[in-house]
Amino acid sequence: MTTETAQFTVIRADATPAPSLPAFGQFIGGKFVPSSSSETVDVVNPATEEVLTQVPAGTAEDVDAAVAAAVAAKDAWAATTPRDRAAVLLKIADIIEANRELFETLEAANTGKPPAVAEDDISSAIDTFRFSAGAARAYSTLGADDYAENHTSVIHREPVGVVGVITPWNYPLLMAAWKIAPVLGAGNTLVLKPSEQTPLTTLKLAELIAGEVPAGVINIVTGPGRVVGNRLSEHPHVDLVAITGSVGSGQKVAAAAAGSVKRVHLELGGKAPVVIFADADLEAAAKGVRSAGFWNGGQECGAACRVLVHESVADKFTELLVKEISEITVGTPGADDAEIGSMISKAHYERVLEALEDIRKDGHTIAVGGRAIEGPGYFIEPTVVTNVPAQAPITSNEIFGPVVSVETFSTDDEAVTRANETIYGLAASVWTKDSARSLTVPRKLDFGTVWVNSHLVIATEMPWGGFKGSGYGRDLSSYALDDFSRTKHVMYNRG
Missing domain, CATH: 3.40.605.10 (Aldehyde Dehydrogenase; Chain A, domain 1)
Structure with missing residues (x-):
């Protein structure tokens, strides 16, 4: 759809x-x-x-x-x-x-x-x-x-x-x-x-x-x-x-x-997974993805672009996320209210649009966005893709634009396995209120930076770099x- x-x-x-x-x-x-x-x-x-x-x-x-x-x-x-x-x-x-x-x-x-x-x-x-x-x-x-x-x-x-x-x-x-x-x-x-x-x-x-x-x-x-x-x-x-x-x-x-x-x-590059467990603060997670998934128009190697959410809360989280993304403002330099701007070039704009067309061909649901915005400039709507099955191309291909996908998992082990099923190993985040899980899951994730209950927070004193590809x-x-x-x-x- x-x-x-x-x-x-x-x-x-x-x-x-x-x-x-x-x-x-x-x-x-x-x-x-x-x-x-x-x-x-x-x-x-x-x-x-x-x-x-x-x-x-x-x-x-x-x-x-x-x-x-x-x-x-x-x-x-x-x-x-x-x-x-x-x-x-x-x-x-x-x-x-x-x-x-x-x-x-x-x-x-x-x-x-x-x-x-x-x-x-x-x-x-x-x-x-x-x-x-x-x-x-x-x-x-x-x-x-x-x-x-x-x-x-x-x-x-x-x-x-x-x-x-x-x-x-x-x-x-x-x-x-x-x-x-x-x-x-x-x-x-x-x-x-x-x-x-x-x-x-x-x-x-x-x-x-x-x-x-x-x-x-x-x-x-x-x-x-x-x-x-x-x-x-x-x-x-x-x-x-x-x-x-x-x-x-x-x-x-x-x-x-x-x-x-x-x-x-x-x-x-990166394809950062955002692993949201059933006990997470879903509103905070949705706001976090709004910020970290669409910062700089998603043209960010650590962007929160791939959400894995527990199946028991997937519908609620998706509802919250779609609401958040629907409220994003798009604008030109100098527009004070704008959250995101244009794609960097015509060539990259066309690559992102081609990726969105592939998503349609794969039968995924585009819950919000998914189109170019009319007028001058290389602008693309903030986009949320839902009902994404395991190992679909969108889960591993770096789009590098304002596109976030949502897939579900049923167990902690499945979440870790699925998160690690990518050539990339730059960044990831874990969202949970469980203190034990917040300590154990990051150690199992094969990424150079793992945030817990946040995403894309950078401190100059801390190292930035990845594993694998x-x-x-x-x-x-x-x-x-x-x-x-x-x-x-x-x-x-x-x-």
Whole structure:
């Protein structure tokens, strides 16, 4: 059964501030320089379908120049003290804070985010830099001591060298911050490739901090992944590659990196199960899914997109969830009441609509939403799909849009088994009032983050990363600085 009448309209802001566009060029060696190619990529506002600007379609030669700049800068940057590096990270945070409105406006224009999401992105980016500044000064490691007779051992934490970074389109500045802050805090230099669809806030950051970071420490090359990303991944002078992206993109990066036996740091996709037991607070769970399933339009790898609810309360929960989702407001950047905005691009908009058509063909019930919203921009209605059987394609395919599915289970063991039946292992949540269950079930779930009675609550001090197909490596927390460091053991013979 499908919904045949439009249930949602787009709240369109009367006027929004014009975004402050960054300088044109590749950011290499502390300044913007021309690309080696004259080709460009259009950067589009997905809420209006208007072209905002163009950025260079970078080449392998651009990557080589950026890596050379990072190599030239790495020894001097690695020799700085944690205190000195922390001071730079704090200054970056202050610059973002001082230009908060500029970044929020630019991010919203490039991604279609509503004000609340854009504001949260910028606030979280600021917090990431400030946390990493402190973490850079507080490494903990095995104490120096004699672990063999007459030999004293010392552990050194060293930077890995030059880090290649590939960031996604769903949180452009925030994902750049998640990588830049710990990479620099650990003493590395970097070359970053933002998504060619959403490079503007990353380039603007480079423009504003150029005078505060030594030349060559941060370099940014725009362009397609098949060219820029691949060259970064295979480059012999890049010591580690870190990517936030799809499973397919992560596989390509790892394969290209294998040739030079470099380390990789993969934060990939997700299909987060929300396991709701019979004793759960159903109203709280429904509100939680409304927030965590549709935040950023569901374009979120940890989104609460797959509900497993106990069969005895499934009807009641579904009723509550449909009511919640029916009340979601959709709007353009600058529309203060909007909860969700547009899809990121025409291509992604069409992918989500194709997934919805497949859901119809599979015979599932679309209880609310399920359609494109008429008018300019790539808007799709918030959607709830019900009566989903076990192992249906929607339970395992990452749609990455405003779509949540609901399926049922009968026993605790079945809930755990079904939740784990996915290639992904990024995030999950458990909803229950039973204290014993709240302790035992999370330990059985094969996911890097498990929330109990909440979902998608992120703390900068805590690690973020997955298992299985969701990759390996950890963002946020002091574990991120560990990931961008290497361990050296020096042993002194005192005999």
